[in-house]
Amino acid sequence: xxxxxxxxxxxxxxxxDQCEARxxxxxxxxxxxxxxxxxxxxxxxxxVNTCIHCGLCAEACHWFLSNDRDVSYxxxxxxxxxxxxxxxxxxxxxxxxxxxxxxxxxxxxxLCRRCGMYCPFxxxxxxxxxxxxxxxxxxxxxxxxxxxxxxxxxxxxxxxxVKPDEWIDTLQWQEEEGQGFVPSARLPLEKxxxxxxxxxxxxxxxxxxxxxxxxxxxxxxxxxxxxxPATAGWDNSNMAMYSGDFEIMARVERLHHETAQRLKVKxxxxxxxxxxxxxxxYDGPTWMGWMKPPIPIVHAISFYYDLxxxxxxxxxxxxxxxxxxxxxxxxxxxxxxxxxxxxxxNAVCEDFVDVTPNNRxxxxxxxxxxxxxxxxxxxxxxxxxxxxxxxxxxxxxAHTIVTPCHNCHxxxxxxxxxxxLGMHVKFFSDILIEAMEIPEHLKPKxx
Amino acid sequence: xxxxxxxxxxxxxxxxADTAEWKDRFEDVWEPYISSDGExxxxxxxxxEGEFNICVNGNTWEEPFEKMWYSRFSPxxxxxxxxxxxxxxxxxxxxxxxxxTYEYIWDTKFSADGKTIVAIVKQDGVxxxxxxxxxxxxxxxxxxxxxxxxSPDGNTVAAIAQTVPLGQADLDGFLKGTWSVxxxxxxxxxxxxxxxxxxxxxxxxxxxxxxxxxxxxxGIVVNGNPWIEKFGCTWEPVFHPDKSDEIIVPVRQAGQWxxxxxxxxxxxxxxxxxxxxxxSPDGNNIAVxxxxxxxxxxVAVNGQPWSVTFGECVQKPCFSPxxxxxxxIAKDSGKWLLVVDGAVLGEGYDNIWQPVFSPDGDxxxxxVEKNGxxxxxxxxxxxxxxxxxxxxxxISPDGTRAMICGVESGRYYRKVVSLSNI
Numbered sequence: 001x002x003x004x005x006x007x008x009x010x011x012x013x014x015x016x017d018q019c020e021a022r023x024x025x026x027x028x029x030x031x032x033x034x035x036x037x038x039x040x041x042x043x044x045x046x047x048v049n050t051c052i053h054c055g056l057c058a059e060a061c062h063w064f065l066s067n068d069r070d071v072s073y074x075x076x077x078x079x080x081x082x083x084x085x086x087x088x089x090x091x092x093x094x095x096x097x098x099x100x101x102x103x104x105x106x107x108x109x110x111l112c113r114r115c116g117m118y119c120p121f122x123x124x125x126x127x128x129x130x131x132x133x134x135x136x137x138x139x140x141x142x143x144x145x146x147x148x149x150x151x152x153x154x155x156x157x158x159x160x161x162v163k164p165d166e167w168i169d170t171l172q173w174q175e176e177e178g179q180g181f182v183p184s185a186r187l188p189l190e191k192x193x194x195x196x197x198x199x200x201x202x203x204x205x206x207x208x209x210x211x212x213x214x215x216x217x218x219x220x221x222x223x224x225x226x227x228x229p230a231t232a233g234w235d236n237s238n239m240a241m242y243s244g245d246f247e248i249m250a251r252v253e254r255l256h257h258e259t260a261q262r263l264k265v266k267x268x269x270x271x272x273x274x275x276x277x278x279x280x281x282y283d284g285p286t287w288m289g290w291m292k293p294p295i296p297i298v299h300a301i302s303f304y305y306d307l308x309x310x311x312x313x314x315x316x317x318x319x320x321x322x323x324x325x326x327x328x329x330x331x332x333x334x335x336x337x338x339x340x341x342x343x344x345x346n347a348v349c350e351d352f353v354d355v356t357p358n359n360r361x362x363x364x365x366x367x368x369x370x371x372x373x374x375x376x377x378x379x380x381x382x383x384x385x386x387x388x389x390x391x392x393x394x395x396x397x398a399h400t401i402v403t404p405c406h407n408c409h410x411x412x413x414x415x416x417x418x419x420x421l422g423m424h425v426k427f428f429s430d431i432l433i434e435a436m437e438i439p440e441h442l443k444p445k446x447x
Numbered sequence: 448x449x450x451x452x453x454x455x456x457x458x459x460x461x462x463x464a465d466t467a468e469w470k471d472r473f474e475d476v477w478e479p480y481i482s483s484d485g486e487x488x489x490x491x492x493x494x495x496e497g498e499f500n501i502c503v504n505g506n507t508w509e510e511p512f513e514k515m516w517y518s519r520f521s522p523x524x525x526x527x528x529x530x531x532x533x534x535x536x537x538x539x540x541x542x543x544x545x546x547x548t549y550e551y552i553w554d555t556k557f558s559a560d561g562k563t564i565v566a567i568v569k570q571d572g573v574x575x576x577x578x579x580x581x582x583x584x585x586x587x588x589x590x591x592x593x594x595x596x597x598s599p600d601g602n603t604v605a606a607i608a609q610t611v612p613l614g615q616a617d618l619d620g621f622l623k624g625t626w627s628v629x630x631x632x633x634x635x636x637x638x639x640x641x642x643x644x645x646x647x648x649x650x651x652x653x654x655x656x657x658x659x660x661x662x663x664x665x666g667i668v669v670n671g672n673p674w675i676e677k678f679g680c681t682w683e684p685v686f687h688p689d690k691s692d693e694i695i696v697p698v699r700q701a702g703q704w705x706x707x708x709x710x711x712x713x714x715x716x717x718x719x720x721x722x723x724x725x726x727s728p729d730g731n732n733i734a735v736x737x738x739x740x741x742x743x744x745x746v747a748v749n750g751q752p753w754s755v756t757f758g759e760c761v762q763k764p765c766f767s768p769x770x771x772x773x774x775x776i777a778k779d780s781g782k783w784l785l786v787v788d789g790a791v792l793g794e795g796y797d798n799i800w801q802p803v804f805s806p807d808g809d810x811x812x813x814x815v816e817k818n819g820x821x822x823x824x825x826x827x828x829x830x831x832x833x834x835x836x837x838x839x840x841x842i843s844p845d846g847t848r849a850m851i852c853g854v855e856s857g858r859y860y861r862k863v864v865s866l867s868n869i
Contacts, residue, residue, distance in 0.1 A: 148616040247680040
């Protein structure tokens, strides 16, 4: 097989460089074969042996399309240059090869699964790259900032090194912020037997606390019985799932689900995040042996759809258009919430302008799959790797992009900035809080 | 339960508070909590802008506070709450705030008799444990406290704490170990990559936890001494009820979960998943929640799984006092089920609280929820009326009666009923 011609600007990631210097070929061979023999099975071999190398997957990949159809970014090339070699050589490779595996799997693939839709055989190419990530993680070959995020999960059970007191203090502060809109709003902590446990991802208390104030108001107006935990287990995000450290992934997911069981709630409603839905709904429960989450998980899109459709939240003043939307891969392509997303967008926007392609076929934001978490060293490559996303948004003529996912939100802000699109990026709850009707009896009294 | 023998087991029914009336008296009334003996019911109440108090059986504390949260009764009946006064936080006990204040305070816990009350505090960026109003003196600066545990007698308090500062994105520093266990203010000698699942033996002499040695390498450390054996993953250790030198732990090897005792695998059978290992009261039997296959959950007693399996999950098993029976809450097809020795009792419910056995093991009673109402179920069948709010029943020490506390039409009742009549 011909070697791939790879042209990349050099990127310095000291974690990868140090790991390459440290690894021995014996360590690599042992870990590769352990993972292949004990953690994979028919699924991997079926995918590897079914692929006819047709390359149709290339057309699906935003990396390939944004980099002038550079074949080194095609999904088939990413597996050819990683897992195929590892299998063929039975793990007899060197540290430089494992480093390149990490660069491909952690920084040039979002595990968005668009390629699987274009494969004539439906091969889940992202799964194979996740196996590569697993091998890399067990060898310690993980980009610096992604590994640091995983260490945060391991130490604090949240993504952002948020300490227990900072979490609770932020909730109490945001309860007061919410009371500025609705004085009787409350953010109930540790309320056993509530209907809903609301969970969020680490960046909300750290950088985007207003979203916690938003939900305090929304829950009150909708008249819902809800709670949030005052213990670890509040963070539904999971970058360990993406580094390949599945033991930490499982520990985080177990705590999240057991916190909901401890609080005896009927359902977990989660904020606007895509990968967190994947971790909490699929990957975490699967590792734990649960067919599905013991307490059902409802993504924010479904939650807001139910509130608006049922009339629990009424829209008083639609947002002025044109406004477009980003379909998060993990809840739209892989979770089927695209139609509900369009329903709520039309409900709150005067002029909702859809993207093309859209829904299940939408392009990834290029931040998901842990790719934004690999941090500043890789940022330039990331934003250049999603030129088609910028072009897609530009075609809509929208002034605002709604992103019901934190990774999408951050990644698209970077794209808007880099390509000078001049658009605002907002969460759905930011739009909803402005558009929703607050009943008279809940409004602040005039002085 | 503290002094359970001295509780009022004679009065058949007491109406102790009209909580509906509280809603007219106060701007906001939060969810109620009751004392262990059922004699008191309390809710945090809002009485004005930035003014909170607590209402106990209709009476408020003398002094209101700027903020209040986490009101909990100690097992000996004292009411605690975390309060803010002049923008500083502390704990109030039966209406009296501690003199010392802190930047923040949280996670109140009690010894079994209620005599020891602990909480985590933070002051000037340093974390510590507040034990009966005094903060530990610790020789190292604690950068954070993740969780803590207290022995039944209250003499041993242990915390999982960050004992070494860590710079941003310092991967090497993290892997050298920044976490340890601090027992009564004294940190263990060694630091670890991670510490989880803290446990204290019933005699308070041993403290055990999971430790993380490397990215995918875990073990158990007891009083600071790690087991020799390491595993791909572990879950929290559990001490034998009487023998503090015996610890059981779920461990993962080659993709399967096993039960290990003091580092050695005890059952030859591996499972897809294994959780919540539980000793019988005499320590002679062990029950665990297991998934023999993916998505099929049951209980294994002394290594033998029940033949029945459940599609969603099972929770922590509990033994009858004589250790002969095992009950567990399971979930299947969206319903919570009460299961005893592999047999589903009664119908499915929207929620089931932890079951309690009668002393002879013949009856298992618990709080259940159905269609938004709560009731007491005996052997899985609802007995008696529905309640708007209900607490898990408590069985008298002689095993003849049960205390049932609940709210009906806004009124809080404490009832004592004969076990044979429910």
